[in-house]
Amino acid sequence: MPVPVEPAAAPPAAPRKPAQRGWPGVGPQLAERLAKLDIFAPADLILHLPLRYEDETRLTRLADARPGVPVQCEVEVQSCEITHGGRRQLVVRATDASGEVMLRFVHFYPNQQKQMAAGARLRIFGELRDGFFGAEMIHPRVRPVAAGEPLPESLTPIYPTTAGMAQSALRKLIGGALRHNPVHDDLPETLRQRLHLPSLPDALRLLHAPPPSVSALDMEDRGHPAWQRIKLDELLAQQISLRRAYAARRAKNAPALPLHDTLTRSLLEQLPFALTGAQSRAFAEIARDLASPHPMQRLLQGDVGSGKTCVAALAMLQAAENGRQAVLMAPTEILAEQHYRKLSDWLAPLGIEVAWLSGSRRKKEREATVARLAGGQVLLAVGTHALIEDPVALPLLALAVVDEQHRFGVRQRLALREKGQAGESPHMLMMSATPIPRTLAMSYYADLDVSVLDELPPGRTPIVTKLIKDERRDEVIQRVRDACLQGRQAYWVCPLIEESEALQLKTAEESFEMLSAALPELTIGLVHGRLKNDQKSATMAAFIANQVQVLVATTVIEVGVDVPNASLMVIEHAERFGLAQLHQLRGRVGRGVHESVCILLFAQPLSQTGRERLKAIYEHTDGFVIAREDLRIRGPGEFIGARQSGVPLLRYADLEADAPLVELARDLAESTLRDAPQLADEVTRRWFGGRASLLKA
Incomplete structure (x- = not known):
């Protein structure tokens, strides 16, 4: 879930040459193979470290x-x-x-x-x-x-490789690169001695050719001091680049929005609930940022149901108090419409109009809304990606709120920022219900500020989670019947089939027919990604009004759906879902006063990963604990979607195991940028070459 940041101030490194051109000793064909290993120059060969070792000594x-x-x-x-x-x-x-x-x-x-x-x-x-x-x-x-x-006099390294690239050829290339491209150590010797770490050249030589006295097993678990030195260097390069991105953003101008406490106080007085301590703290942090003339870039993270929308509403009202526009963009029509309805209900008594913009609106209505936004007659708007389409002008835009921001592409998020006035960057508030473990936030989110909602509003009913084998499906259907006949409602979520939306739709339709036949006394509804938006809205409205008792759905209901009367969630083939998805889906119930249950139907045999995920979701209800488990099972690249974002993944450091190194690298990055900017250039050039600007995403 990477967030958009301003382009990092890239170190003065020449962009890498196209891979096919090669370099001395490496022709175009070999260069093409090396490019598949992310090797574009001799310096990259030196940092291409072994996976394991064999003892041929x-x-x-x-x-x-x-x-x-x-x-x-x-x-x-x-x-x-x-x-x-x-x-x-x-x-x-x-x-x-x-x-x-x-x-x-x-x-x-x-x-x-x-x-x-x-x-x-x-x-x-x-x-x-x-x-x-x-x-x-x-x-x-x-x-x-x-x-x-x-x-041989050293252990034999086994490197990550690709088709057509033999180990012997890689060893020869890496040996040549080490001989002809001296590496300088950038860390002060006193610091290295204090940390008991070797110099960078010594660490690299040892990792590429460990002496027989070093155990291959000790080298492979990456706990050896030589590995620690490499990991610290990699983390330092990343932290320097992220701090530079942060500094570049602070140098930009944004509209200062002081808190007048008029509309915001009116909203708080008429809400039927009091803010939690965490909500009050988060809004105070956001209000302080909005009053600054530099663009806020803050991530508001909180577990399912922790009250992020209310905090966002207060932030949007702070913009309106200053006569400026604020928009909230959500990834799906269902989620965007939920936000629109909630904000309209809260703000209508204050005389504040909220515009609604989505691809499904009739052309005339849409054009009228776009015209009123362009004229500055409406200050607050909620919508889907329709908000960032060309005809939509937001001349007074001062705050952009992006919900479930990891679901938007980098370009979409940046396009929303560009809707502001020339020479001004609007403040950005990103919201996520997928909590980010602290070490991950420190490593990948060093360029932005984080507010955390770590307590749930009082009165939320704890959700009981049950694991039930697929062969007991009939008992589950009876459980659904009993709950609905007592006046409650239920969700029935169909299995996730990543490779085929059509197949997922077929499964949803089959589940709908099966439940309609099994529960003739109940009204069953169906929502999926291929339904027209007005059909989806009509079904959801009927479910909210309890005209539909059982909602059969794909993961389109994963976020934002708030129906307090729904107290039962059934997830078919739960072993196919990711931990974050299971937690999000489970959060659709437990929103009212009734005891709520989430039933995870699973098929056997379970894979090791499937077993770990179901165990984690069964044992934990705290989203932050689940996020840590998710990170452990999936690894950071999958967790944050960094492979798609352009954020350089850590190749050698492990965020959980190396948390102390992350802390150290963060402190070192600040002092290095302050006292030795040239050294900072060398570190980032070594690890990213001309690619440090990728951190803009």
Whole structure:
């Protein structure tokens, strides 16, 4: 869920050359392969670090080799032949002074047969296992050697690679890059000594060629001081770039919107509830930012039902108090309409009109609304991405609120900002109901301010979560009948089928027909992504009015739907959903005074990931705990969608395991930018080259 930030002040690094041009010693074809590994220059080769290591610095006698443990042995070939018993194989019988081994190759080339002719001396690397005719190795790595040939002096690195890029070729390229491109250490020696870290050149040399005294296992778990030095350097580069983005934003102008406390106080006085402590604190932070002449960029994060919309309404009223426009953009028609209805209900008694803009509105109505916004006659508007389309002019725009901001593309979010007056950047408030773990916020959101709603309004009913196997579906249907006949309502969410919207629609229609047949005494409704917006709105309105008792839906109801009378949620094939989605869907119930239940129907067998997700959602109701679990299961790249955003992912640092390093890098970034800007340039150039500006997304 990356957020739009101003372009980072990129260090003075030349943009990387197109991959196909190559560089000395690397031709266009090889450069193209290296580009697939994100290697565009010799400096990138140096930072292309091993995944694991193999110990070829010692020889093991065949008699001493343990089954299942990778070993290197030196043997002499006794025989080499192709067998045809059931499957064509190359079978080599080889011996050393202590025993015999059979080498089997199912896939082989004619030159391998020549290489392993009788009498050849080979070094073989692989795992021994007990075969039908004794000890054997399947597809070992083989290298012909001369008698007495010396052993390598360091562990053999195994690098991430791509088709057509052999390990031996990568090792040669990386070795050359290390010899001819000296790396300088940018950290003060006193700091390195205090942290017990090696210099950067020493860390890189050790990681590419560890001595035999270093355990391969210690290197692979990335806890070795050499790995710590690399991870700190990577985090420092990222933090410097994000701080630069923050500084670039602070240098821009924004309309100052002091809190006059007229409309905002009127809203608070007529609301049927009091703000929670967290809501009051968050609004105070936002109000202070809005009064500043620099553009606010704040993330308002809070669990499902924590009251983000109310805080956003107060922020929008602060803009209106100053005679300026504020808009709220939501990713779906259903969510946008919910916001519009809620804001209209709250603000109509104050005499404040809220405009509604979506693709589904009739052309005449839409044109009239666009004209009134362009003339500044309406100050507040709610809508979908229709708000950022060309004909919509917002000459007085001072605040843009984006709900579920991770669902919008980078360009869409930036387009909303560009609706403001020339020379002015509107304040931005992003809202998210997917809480972000602290280490992730520190690493990926260092360029913006975060407000957290960490308490729920009083009176919210706890939701009971039940895990039920799919074969007990009939019991679940009876549970739905009982709840609805008692006057309650229920959601029935259909399985997520990522690869096919059409297939998801078919499943939703089948579930609708199945429930209509099983529950003839109830009215069943259906909403899905392919319904026309007016049909969706009509079904949702009927559900809100309890004219529909059971709503069959795809994940279009994941966010924003607020029906206090709905107390039962059934999610089919819950094992197919992500943790954040399951938590969001569960949050659609428990909004009234009635006991609420979320039933997760799952099919067996469960994958390891599926089991972990269901265990987490069953055991936890706190969105922040669930977010931490989600981060652990999915990893940061998937969690924040950074692969699609342009934000450089951390390649080596682990946000949970390396949290102390994230803290240290953040502090170091500030002091480096203040005291040694040239050093900051070198660090970001090393890790991002000409790509530091990607952090603008």
